[in-house]
Structure formats: C-alpha cells, structure tokens
Amino acid sequence: MLSQDLIKAALEKALSTGADYAEVFAEHTDSKTISMVSSKVDKIEDAVISGVGIRIFKGLRCVSGSTSSLLPEAVLACAEKVAGVLNDTPVISNVNLTERLFGDVHPIKVVPVSVANSTKIDYLREAYNAAKEYNEGISQVTGSFLDVDHKILIANSDGLLAQDRQIRSRIRIQAVASKAGENQTGSCSPGGRVGMELFDLHNPKEVGIEAAREAMVMINAGYINAGNMPVAIENGFGGVIFHEACGHSLEASSVAYGNSQFAGKLGTQIASAKVTAIDDGTIPNAWGSINIDDEGTPARRNVLIENGVLKSYMIDKFNGRRMGMESTGNSRRQSYAFAPTSRMTNTYIAAGNDSDEDIISSIEYGLYAAKMGGGSVNPVTGQFNFAVSEGYVVRNGKICEPVRGASLIGKGSDILMNIDMVGKNLRHGQGMCGASSGSIPTNVGQPLIRVSSITVGGR
Amino acid sequence: MNYQEFKNAVLAAAKENNLKDYELYYTESSGTSVEAYQSEINTFTSESSLGVCFKCIVNGKTGYASTENLTHEDALSLVKRSMENALSIESDEPSFIHKAGDNYLSYEAPEGSEPGSSELADFTLRLQSEVYKADSRVVDGTMSASGYDSSKYALCNSNGLDLEDTSSFSYSYAIALVSDGENKYDGEGIASGKLDDFDAAKIAAEAVDDAVSTIGYTSVPSGKYTVVFSSKVMAALLATYSSAFCADTAQKGLSLLAGKENTKVAADILTLTDDPLYKDALVKRTFDAEGAATYPKNVIEKGELTTLLYNLATAAKAGVKTTGNAAKASYASPVSIHPYSFYINPVKGSLDDLLGAAGEGIYVTSVEGLHAGANAITGDFSLSSGGFKIENGKKGKPVKGFTISGNFFSLLKDISLIGEDLKFNPFALGASRCGSPSILVEGITIAGK
Structure with missing residues (x-):
C-alpha cells in the first residue's frame, strides 16, 4: 500500500512539532453488496475504499487527519497538516520501523473478492426462495450478500509496522408477512470472518426459512400488556442486551472521561455473581474477530466481569494514557476516515449452570424473548432500550402465545444485578455497532438468561 | 491524478467499451473539528476525502462501481466492474441516464469564509x-x-x-x-x-x-395518556418513517402508504412538505442524484397523501414524473430515494397552548433507540422515552424510564393539534432532515411502573 520509506517520512514529519507518538494507518478495502428484491437481483454496490489516517499524541492531546489519497504527496501533506497543530521542539526525530507478523488465526477457504457475482447470487437466491416459498402469507422478501476484503497497515513511532487482511462475509434475509393491512417482519443474517465457506456453516435455505418463520409467527401475534415482569432472553443475538446495557459503558472512550456509570468500579461487584462476561477478539473466524486492532495491538481475550466483579475495561492507546492503563487490543475504526477508539469485538456472557427448562419453568408470568432486535444505550445514565423482535408470553412456567411490539428498557447497572439465572448453551449473533469511530462488525452472545424484573413496553 | 484527469480517463474508457449511457458522480469533502475536555482542546481532527461512482447501462440494466483511488488503473477497473455488475442485474426496473433540459432552481450561497x-x-x-x-x-x-x-457534489453524464x-x-x-x-x-x-x-x-x-431539567425524574404509571410530542421527538419519528413516503420502498411492498395516493392518511390539519431549498437548510440541492431538477412539494395536503417521493425509475413505473428525490446514502451507493427538508407545516398555538389544551398528560421530549424500537415497514414503535408530566395544563415534574408505543400511521390520523413552533432536528446537518412543530395526540399507550 505505502512504501516503508514513505511511512517513515510521514511519521517523522508528523513528529516534527513535538508530538511524543505518531501513527500511520493505511487501508485498501474492496466491498461488494448484492441485493435482491421481488425475486430479482436489483442492485449491486461495488466499492473501493482507500486512504490514510495519521494521528499524533502529545500527552493527553490527540491530533488526527485523514485523506482518501494514497499518493506520497497527499500522505506527506496530511502528516504536515497534523503536525501543524502543535508548535514545540521535536522529542523524537528518528523512526526505525521493524516489520512484524502477528499471524492469522482466521483461515479463509474461498476469498469472496475472487468469486464471480453469479456464484454469490446462486447462494442468495437459494436463501431468498426458501423464504418466499415458506408460506403464502409472505408478501415480500429482501436479501443481500455482503463481502468485504479489508487490508490495513499500521505503523507507529515505537517502530511497529504491521499489516492485516480482514475478510468478512454475511447474508441477510428479511421476510415480510402481510395480513389485513398489517405488516410484520422476520430476519436472519448470519456472518463471519469467513469467505464463501459461510454457506458451509449456514445452509442458505435455513437462513431463508428462519426469516420467514419469524415473520409468520409475528403476523399472527397479539400485543403484550406493558409492565414489569421477569424476562428470559434467548442465546445468540440476545447478547445484545449485555452489549448495550454494559459493554458500551466499559469502553475507555466513556470510562476515561468519568462519564460511565462503571468508571472507578474496578474490583467491585457490578453484576450478580452469576455473570461472567468476556470480550474476545481472538475467536477463530468470528464476525467481530481481529488479529490486531487498528493501533496494531494483538487481539486478546479480556475477562470484563468475573462472577459479578468488574475486572477490566476495553482500552485503546489514547484513552489508556488518561487512565494510566495499557491497551487491551480494543482500538477499532470503520475506516481510515474515522479516528479509532475503544470498541468491542466479540462480547458475551459466559455459559452458566442453569438448564433452559429450569429458567422457563421458574417464570409464573413474564416474557420469553426468543429473538432480539437492536438496541441503544446512553453510557452516562446507563439507560438502555431494546426491541424484542420475536417474543412469547410465559404463563405458569410454559411458553405460550407470541406477542409483538415489546421493548425492554432499564438501567444497565440494575439489569446486571437482576440477571439471576444463566443457562449452559452459549451462542453468538452478529451485528454492526455504531459509535464515534464508525460502524464496525461485532459479535454479541450469551446462553439463555433470566432477568428477574425488567420494564416491558407494549400496549 | 486529479479529478479532472481521472474523469477524462473514465470517459475515454467508457467510449472504448462502446458504452452509450453512463454517468459519473463525484463527491468531495473536507472538514476540521476540535473537541475540548475540562479546559483544554484534547482532540483536533482534519479530513479530506473524495469518492467517484460510475454508473452505466448495459442491455437495459444499470451497473455501478465506485472508488476513492484516483489512478489510471482504477479508472479502467471502474468501468469494467460496473459493466460486469450491470450484467448481473435481473430487475425489470427501467434504467435511465437523465436528459438535459430541466429547469434548475438556484439559491444564494451563504457568505462567510472558512474559520481557522x-x-x-x-x-x-x-x-x-x-x-x-x-x-x-x-x-x-x-x-x-x-x-x-x-x-x-457533481454529476456529469452521456x-x-x-x-x-x-x-x-x-x-x-x-x-x-x-x-x-x-x-x-x-x-x-x-x-x-x-x-x-x-x-x-x-x-x-x-x-x-x-x-x-431531568434531575429527580420518576417513572409514570402504565396507561393511556394524552401526549404532547416536542418538535424534536416528532421530527425524529418522522425521520424514522420517512422511507414509507418513498416510492422505491412502496413499490417493493415495504410501505403501508403504497397505493394510498389521493386518500386520507393523516388528520385534516396535517400538511407535510418536502423542500430541497428550504431557507435555513445548511445543505441545499438544485439537482438530485440522477441529475433531475429538484423542487418543493407537499406530500400530504390537509391529511390527503398527494404524492410519494420519486426518482426516474419509480416514476416511470408509476406513470408519473420524477419528484427529483433520487439520493445516495454515500457516493458509492446505488440510487435510492430520500426527502430533503421534510416537515410538518406549522398550524397554530405555542407549546404552552398545547400543554394547556392537554390539561393532564405527558409532554414527551426525548425518545431513544429509534433504529431498533421503530419499524418503518410495520409502522409499530415502542420507545424508551423521557419528558415531563402535564399537570393543570402546565409543564410539571420530569419523568423518564417509560415506553411510548403505537403505530406511526395511526398516530398521523390521531393528531388533534399541531403547534406553530416548527423546528428541524438541529443535529441533522446534511441535505436530508426532518422538522415538526409540537403536536398533541390523545390515547397514547405508556408502559411505566
């Protein structure tokens, strides 16, 4: 992408006005999304994203710049612009780069960028048709197949020079069921840090059927009565609740500035003793995995909460300075155009000891959230909200009729304390997480859990 | 190479490949920002970016490809990739490269220079x-x-x-x-x-x-309430459901407003306007993402849906003219449809007047999680909310930690009063943004304590 001489020159230029650290991030990404609607391929987005981001630190200050050009004069101009913000005597004048290979634990069997559109379309159509043909009540299906080939290079004034190639694939099917002027939707969108072998892991037919099944369940569902009740949240994407209610508040970008409900709480009990939560960027071929983060730190498995006690935050280099703590390999950015910050990778609640049967039968009246939609949180107040995309009423320990329109709201610190049963069967789900450094792929995960009481919005 | 050289290289490659219908779309942006923590500037950011998207029609189908890398090699690959992509398209949607001859509106660019x-x-x-x-x-x-x-933002075509x-x-x-x-x-x-x-x-x-204002908030008992939505909340709801007013969504069967033109879809007092050149908009558009002229229009007039928002293909399919609402989420995206300054017209009365008319109820000033708790296809919403009690027709104590729920399309019909205090979402700094006055709706379901 960039010659070693150019990188060295850019780093030295960036350091010329007194910075104590400089970093160059270069990227070349090929990304393709093939979309299908009304049983036909209707759009293909085919993009090349390329550019350079340069950052310098001086103490607790950070200056960053980016340009979409990889040309030497543009890269040096960007370094000069960044340096121009400081006005001190240089403390580092010479950078000696040592190239490092951190290895790749995510083997790719078939690289999607070298596969013809027609092959991708065949898989997409198989999933699409399975959804369309599931039931006459399915009025529309939309589908897409996305593949991203993200090549990154990171060099810094500590002498690091590292590269990584992150390949991801994902299929999404959304089915719409219609009845009496009403619509309901169902979706299924598995993905991974994998190539075309995604379809060995996820049979396209089953993806389509799952989306259609959910839409059909929901079109025949009534509404839940609002109120406070115990809720059992299913594994897989159900883990979004930890991601939102707690994960964001453990990111250094909010902890470093004291505006997280969990700032200053290391070593204290912040969750019920049933809860052990982990952020693990090293899971082979997982959607949120990375070999190195976007500052060049190798990915790690970080235990965030162990038996309810807060053990670690997720930290990047810049915010780590303010906290006096080392990076945990969690610095991420959507692209060169976003300055990186601390983000999640694959975040999950670890398996516990309760059986799924015991969890459901413990609920006299409550909600079983079989599938969760997205959610959001305000890290300052800890207030979160989630949509339940497929929910059922639980009565006398039995899962009964489906209900639509349910949402879960509350405060992160309360819900963590209220997780009183944790199942054994851990699964992950895929999501795109948005924050100041852009939209990045993350996994969420958990086994079936029970929250003793939570506010359920309905009508 | 610079953009002009790149453009020439792409157009030459298009000719060489015997393309008759093509378009080159270009965006360029630069920005500077600073952030302060305690009493110091702790981050300073500057960015400059550009992107080019080439669109061509091959055998009646549209293909796209884009790049940020302006090299001769990329110019050739851009044309090749878009042609390959066109050959994979199966949709019967008609393909267009817009013709010259539209009457383009103009606006006065604001004065002022770039701050250092x-x-x-x-x-x-x-x-x-x-x-x-x-x-x-x-x-x-x-x-x-x-x-x-x-x-x-620039566009040239064949x-x-x-x-x-x-x-x-x-x-x-x-x-x-x-x-x-x-x-x-x-x-x-x-x-x-x-x-x-x-x-x-x-x-x-x-x-x-x-x-x-939210210090010491409490929740509210569950039940049905008369609700005054602040202009900010109503604008946020409108933004979430704006895709339902777009013909591409409607023609795919993903909007409950499909086929509802010239019928009542909202209360009589509601008029909804889309204006590409609204006076205080920061980003104005004289042409859309296909090069068609833009113009202001009412989408709902006195409760009746007058038009959806169209681009060339959806307009051709519906047998109408484009409304100049073709848009791209980013330069790399295929064309879709977006509104510009999209707003509920002010009617009468201040916020205090609406609170007075409500008597007892809830004044909702914030909603969270719209991307998850509101579904544009079904119209359903269930949203974590905050605001104030309305007591004796006045703003009372803060409340939070409850959900409001309902269906947006029913809500449009149930609106009782629309105030005169039109405001746009102040954080929407692009060409597409929504606005509304405060509005009063009865019988909203709230789940609280």
Whole structure:
C-alpha cells in the first residue's frame, strides 16, 4: 500500500512539532453488496475504499487527519497538516520501523473478492426462495450478500509496522408477512470472518426459512400488556442486551472521561455473581474477530466481569494514557476516515449452570424473548432500550402465545444485578455497532438468561 | 491524478467499451473539528476525502462501481466492474441516464469564509467554560466541540449534463454532564451555520437546561395518556418513517402508504412538505442524484397523501414524473430515494397552548433507540422515552424510564393539534432532515411502573 520509506517520512514529519507518538494507518478495502428484491437481483454496490489516517499524541492531546489519497504527496501533506497543530521542539526525530507478523488465526477457504457475482447470487437466491416459498402469507422478501476484503497497515513511532487482511462475509434475509393491512417482519443474517465457506456453516435455505418463520409467527401475534415482569432472553443475538446495557459503558472512550456509570468500579461487584462476561477478539473466524486492532495491538481475550466483579475495561492507546492503563487490543475504526477508539469485538456472557427448562419453568408470568432486535444505550445514565423482535408470553412456567411490539428498557447497572439465572448453551449473533469511530462488525452472545424484573413496553 | 484527469480517463474508457449511457458522480469533502475536555482542546481532527461512482447501462440494466483511488488503473477497473455488475442485474426496473433540459432552481450561497482552526479552538474553549459557569452541578465529562465542513457534489453524464452543488458550514455543540451527587445526567445544545453568529452562552444554557431539567425524574404509571410530542421527538419519528413516503420502498411492498395516493392518511390539519431549498437548510440541492431538477412539494395536503417521493425509475413505473428525490446514502451507493427538508407545516398555538389544551398528560421530549424500537415497514414503535408530566395544563415534574408505543400511521390520523413552533432536528446537518412543530395526540399507550 505505502512504501516503508514513505511511512517513515510521514511519521517523522508528523513528529516534527513535538508530538511524543505518531501513527500511520493505511487501508485498501474492496466491498461488494448484492441485493435482491421481488425475486430479482436489483442492485449491486461495488466499492473501493482507500486512504490514510495519521494521528499524533502529545500527552493527553490527540491530533488526527485523514485523506482518501494514497499518493506520497497527499500522505506527506496530511502528516504536515497534523503536525501543524502543535508548535514545540521535536522529542523524537528518528523512526526505525521493524516489520512484524502477528499471524492469522482466521483461515479463509474461498476469498469472496475472487468469486464471480453469479456464484454469490446462486447462494442468495437459494436463501431468498426458501423464504418466499415458506408460506403464502409472505408478501415480500429482501436479501443481500455482503463481502468485504479489508487490508490495513499500521505503523507507529515505537517502530511497529504491521499489516492485516480482514475478510468478512454475511447474508441477510428479511421476510415480510402481510395480513389485513398489517405488516410484520422476520430476519436472519448470519456472518463471519469467513469467505464463501459461510454457506458451509449456514445452509442458505435455513437462513431463508428462519426469516420467514419469524415473520409468520409475528403476523399472527397479539400485543403484550406493558409492565414489569421477569424476562428470559434467548442465546445468540440476545447478547445484545449485555452489549448495550454494559459493554458500551466499559469502553475507555466513556470510562476515561468519568462519564460511565462503571468508571472507578474496578474490583467491585457490578453484576450478580452469576455473570461472567468476556470480550474476545481472538475467536477463530468470528464476525467481530481481529488479529490486531487498528493501533496494531494483538487481539486478546479480556475477562470484563468475573462472577459479578468488574475486572477490566476495553482500552485503546489514547484513552489508556488518561487512565494510566495499557491497551487491551480494543482500538477499532470503520475506516481510515474515522479516528479509532475503544470498541468491542466479540462480547458475551459466559455459559452458566442453569438448564433452559429450569429458567422457563421458574417464570409464573413474564416474557420469553426468543429473538432480539437492536438496541441503544446512553453510557452516562446507563439507560438502555431494546426491541424484542420475536417474543412469547410465559404463563405458569410454559411458553405460550407470541406477542409483538415489546421493548425492554432499564438501567444497565440494575439489569446486571437482576440477571439471576444463566443457562449452559452459549451462542453468538452478529451485528454492526455504531459509535464515534464508525460502524464496525461485532459479535454479541450469551446462553439463555433470566432477568428477574425488567420494564416491558407494549400496549 | 486529479479529478479532472481521472474523469477524462473514465470517459475515454467508457467510449472504448462502446458504452452509450453512463454517468459519473463525484463527491468531495473536507472538514476540521476540535473537541475540548475540562479546559483544554484534547482532540483536533482534519479530513479530506473524495469518492467517484460510475454508473452505466448495459442491455437495459444499470451497473455501478465506485472508488476513492484516483489512478489510471482504477479508472479502467471502474468501468469494467460496473459493466460486469450491470450484467448481473435481473430487475425489470427501467434504467435511465437523465436528459438535459430541466429547469434548475438556484439559491444564494451563504457568505462567510472558512474559520481557522484557532478560531474553532477559541470558540470551543469559550463554550466549554460557559457550560461550567452555567450551573454548579456541571462535572468533568462535559465536552464541547466545533467544526467546519465543506463539500462538493457533481454529476456529469452521456447526455451532456454537467452539474455541481457546493455547501459549507460551521457547527458547535456542547454535551453537558451534571451530577446531583448520586446520578449523572447529560444534555446537549448546538448551533450551526456561521461561526460568527454563534452564541456560546446560549448553546451552553441549552445543554445545561437539557441535563438539569431531568434531575429527580420518576417513572409514570402504565396507561393511556394524552401526549404532547416536542418538535424534536416528532421530527425524529418522522425521520424514522420517512422511507414509507418513498416510492422505491412502496413499490417493493415495504410501505403501508403504497397505493394510498389521493386518500386520507393523516388528520385534516396535517400538511407535510418536502423542500430541497428550504431557507435555513445548511445543505441545499438544485439537482438530485440522477441529475433531475429538484423542487418543493407537499406530500400530504390537509391529511390527503398527494404524492410519494420519486426518482426516474419509480416514476416511470408509476406513470408519473420524477419528484427529483433520487439520493445516495454515500457516493458509492446505488440510487435510492430520500426527502430533503421534510416537515410538518406549522398550524397554530405555542407549546404552552398545547400543554394547556392537554390539561393532564405527558409532554414527551426525548425518545431513544429509534433504529431498533421503530419499524418503518410495520409502522409499530415502542420507545424508551423521557419528558415531563402535564399537570393543570402546565409543564410539571420530569419523568423518564417509560415506553411510548403505537403505530406511526395511526398516530398521523390521531393528531388533534399541531403547534406553530416548527423546528428541524438541529443535529441533522446534511441535505436530508426532518422538522415538526409540537403536536398533541390523545390515547397514547405508556408502559411505566
């Protein structure tokens, strides 16, 4: 992408006005999304994203710049612009780069960028048709197949020079069921840090059927009565609740500035003793995995909460300075155009000891959230909200009729304390997480859990 | 190479491949921003980016490809990739390269020059100190930021169209953090336009009031309430459901407004307008993402749906003219449809008048999680909300931690009163943004304690 001489020159230029650290991030990404609607391929987005981001630190200050050009004069101009913000005597004048290979634990069997559109379309159509043909009540299906080939290079004034190639694939099917002027939707969108072998892991037919099944369940569902009740949240994407209610508040970008409900709480009990939560960027071929983060730190498995006690935050280099703590390999950015910050990778609640049967039968009246939609949180107040995309009423320990329109709201610190049963069967789900450094792929995960009481919005 | 050289290389490659119908879409943007923490500027960011998207028609199908890398090699690959992609398209949707001859509106570009980074930094530090001064409960974690963005958007095609719009503006905002000793609360204030016009004390007061006003909030008992939605909340709901007004969504069977043109879809007092050149918009558009002329129009007039928003293909399918609403989520995206300044027209009465008319109820001033808790296809929403009690026709104590739920399309019909206080979402700084006055609706379901 960039010659070693150019990188060295850019780093030295960036350091010329007194910075104590400089970093160059270069990227070349090929990304393709093939979309299908009304049983036909209707759009293909085919993009090349390329550019350079340069950052310098001086103490607790950070200056960053980016340009979409990889040309030497543009890269040096960007370094000069960044340096121009400081006005001190240089403390580092010479950078000696040592190239490092951190290895790749995510083997790719078939690289999607070298596969013809027609092959991708065949898989997409198989999933699409399975959804369309599931039931006459399915009025529309939309589908897409996305593949991203993200090549990154990171060099810094500590002498690091590292590269990584992150390949991801994902299929999404959304089915719409219609009845009496009403619509309901169902979706299924598995993905991974994998190539075309995604379809060995996820049979396209089953993806389509799952989306259609959910839409059909929901079109025949009534509404839940609002109120406070115990809720059992299913594994897989159900883990979004930890991601939102707690994960964001453990990111250094909010902890470093004291505006997280969990700032200053290391070593204290912040969750019920049933809860052990982990952020693990090293899971082979997982959607949120990375070999190195976007500052060049190798990915790690970080235990965030162990038996309810807060053990670690997720930290990047810049915010780590303010906290006096080392990076945990969690610095991420959507692209060169976003300055990186601390983000999640694959975040999950670890398996516990309760059986799924015991969890459901413990609920006299409550909600079983079989599938969760997205959610959001305000890290300052800890207030979160989630949509339940497929929910059922639980009565006398039995899962009964489906209900639509349910949402879960509350405060992160309360819900963590209220997780009183944790199942054994851990699964992950895929999501795109948005924050100041852009939209990045993350996994969420958990086994079936029970929250003793939570506010359920309905009508 | 620069854009002009790249453009020439792409057009030459298009000719070489015997393409008759093609278009080159170009965006360029640059920006500078600074952020303050405590009493120091702690981050400074500058960015400059460009992107090019080539579109061609092969055998009646449209293919796209884009790049940010302006090299000769990329120019050739851009044309090749878009042609390959066109061959994979199966949709019968008609393909168009827009013809010249539209009557394009014009607007006066705002005066003012680009603020230097030291001006941005000075203002931000002043704003930060105003926030701390505004209330003794303001704590660290409070941040202020300012920035300047400029962008260019250009389109040329094989029919001889060669169009360009530019925009530039500054913005400055504060996120105030206050603590009552036990809990923390946040609030925001923003100004946009010309830096010289910004009033630091006013932005600070807005952010601090927003945070302080929620101190000591309680929940509300579940039930049905008369609700006054603040202009901010109603604008946010409208933005979430704006895709339902777009013909591409409707023609795919993903909008409950499909086929509802010339029928009642809202209360009689509601008129909804889409205006590409609305007077105070920071980014105005004289042509859309296909090169068609833009113009203002009513989408709902006195409760009746008058038109959906169209681009060339959806208009051809419906047998109407494009409304000039073709848009791209980014330069790399295929064409879709977006509104511009999209707003519910003001009717009558201040916010106080609406609260008075409500008598008892809830004044909802914030909703969270719209991307998850609101579904544009079904119209259903169930949203974590905050606001104030309405007691004896006046704004009362703060309330939070409850959900409001319902269906947006039913809500449009159930609106009883629309105020005169039209405001746009101040944080929507692009060409597409929504606005509304305060509105009053009866019988909204609330789940609280």
